[in-house]
Amino acid sequence: MSSNSGSTSNAPLPHQNGLFITGTDTGVGKTIVTAALAAVLRAERPGLSKEVGVWKPVQSGERMGAGRTDAERLVQAAGLTDAPEELCAYTFEAPLAPAVAARLAGVRLTIEAVIASAIPLFQRYGTMLVEGAGGAAVPLTEKELVADLIVKLGMPALIVARSGLGTVNHTLLTIDKLRSMGVTIAGVVLNDGAATATSSCDDPSVNGNAALIEQYSGIPVWGTLPRGLPEHSPAQLAERTRKALDLSALKAALPMAPAAGGADWS
Numbered sequence: 338m339s340s341n342s343g344s345t346s347n348a349p350l351p352h353q354n355g356l357f358i359t360g361t362d363t364g365v366g367k368t369i370v371t372a373a374l375a376a377v378l379r380a381e382r383p384g385l386s387k388e389v390g391v392w393k394p395v396q397s398g399e400r401m402g403a404g405r406t407d408a409e410r411l412v413q414a415a416g417l418t419d420a421p422e423e424l425c426a427y428t429f430e431a432p433l434a435p436a437v438a439a440r441l442a443g444v445r446l447t448i449e450a451v452i453a454s455a456i457p458l459f460q461r462y463g464t465m466l467v468e469g470a471g472g473a474a475v476p477l478t479e480k481e482l483v484a485d486l487i488v489k490l491g492m493p494a495l496i497v498a499r500s501g502l503g504t505v506n507h508t509l510l511t512i513d514k515l516r517s518m519g520v521t522i523a524g525v526v527l528n529d530g531a532a533t534a535t536s537s538c539d540d541p542s543v544n545g546n547a548a549l550i551e552q553y554s555g556i557p558v559w560g561t562l563p564r565g566l567p568e569h570s571p572a573q574l575a576e577r578t579r580k581a582l583d584l585s586a587l588k589a590a591l592p593m594a595p596a597a598g599g600a601d602w603s
């Protein structure tokens with residue numbers, strides 16, 4: 338899919354740029370990071386706001402309609418015009434791994450069907466940001482993990498991780514798992530606002546975790562997102578993300594085609 342990954346895609350999707358946002362765990366902030374990156378990319382190219390799309394292959398834990406599913410949050414926080422059902426064709430209410438939530442709902446998920454559900458989105462957009470469910474080794478179907486979907490899509494991965502104590506181990510293990518499967522890793526984003534984050538005032542590790550992850554993995558840490566990010570304003574979310582993260586690696590991972598006026602990344 339992406340020319341930036343070493344993997345060979347065998348997915349029946351149009352060839353294009355893409356980034357798969359995975360994490361060290363559920364609740365680490367993948368949705369807010371995915372929305373934030375989409376908001377940044379779309380703000381950089383306002384004339385081509387349709388160029389960057391978002392896909393959540395399978396979501397679990399909420400019912401569509403009350404604004405709490407990831408697809409609904411992504412639409413609002415990134416300022417998308419798609420219907421949430423277009424962003425995610427598979428929604429299961431049980432707060433469980435997708436494979437288990439689907440089984441409970443009597444649905445037999447296959448990775449081929451999941452990928453096929455994204456064909457309209459991939460035809461509509463030139464660049465896709467894809468948010469996984471939970472961490473990379475979460476069961477997606479009866480046979481495959483989320484990491485198998487990343488491999489099939491052939492996209493580079495971004496790892497979202499907590500900023501506090503414990504994140505070095507979780508992040509290095511996630512990097513090892515993805516590398517062992519041949520996935521190219523574009524970077525790591527640390528998040529100080531993750532649901533189970535410790536207070537950064539009481540946690541001296543937050544000052545050194547990014548450097549440790551870079552030292553032991555060689556993967557760039559783009560920065561640390563602060564807590565309190567807004568999910569209701571794509572413009573504010575984009576501005577605060579630009580201030581917090583070094584987005585040069587994002588731009589390298591997702592080279593944008595020049596706009597009609599000749600403008601490329603600013």
Ligand SMILES: Nc1ncnc2c1ncn2[C@@H]1O[C@H](COP(=O)(O)OP(=O)(O)OP(=O)(O)O)[C@@H](O)[C@H]1O
Pocket residue numbers: 360362363364365366367368369370407469470471472528529530531532562563564565566567568
């Ligand atoms: N930096 C932040 N600022 C404000 N709220 C945040 C931030 N990071 C995470 N949150 C909140 O923490 C909760 C968990 O984050 P989020 O839903 O993005 O995690 P996730 O990794 O996407 O989880 P899942 O595996 O369910 O997809 C959400 O309520 C989210 O709004």
Ligand SMILES: C[C@H](N)[C@@H](CCCCCC(=O)O)NC(=O)O
Pocket residue numbers: 363395396397398407431432433434435469470471472475
């Ligand atoms: C229910 C959660 N919110 C999430 C699935 C997390 C599964 C975690 C399984 C595990 O690691 O043990 N669903 C989702 O991202 O749509």
Ligand SMILES: [Mg+2]
Pocket residue numbers: 366367368369407468
């Ligand atoms: Mg999420």
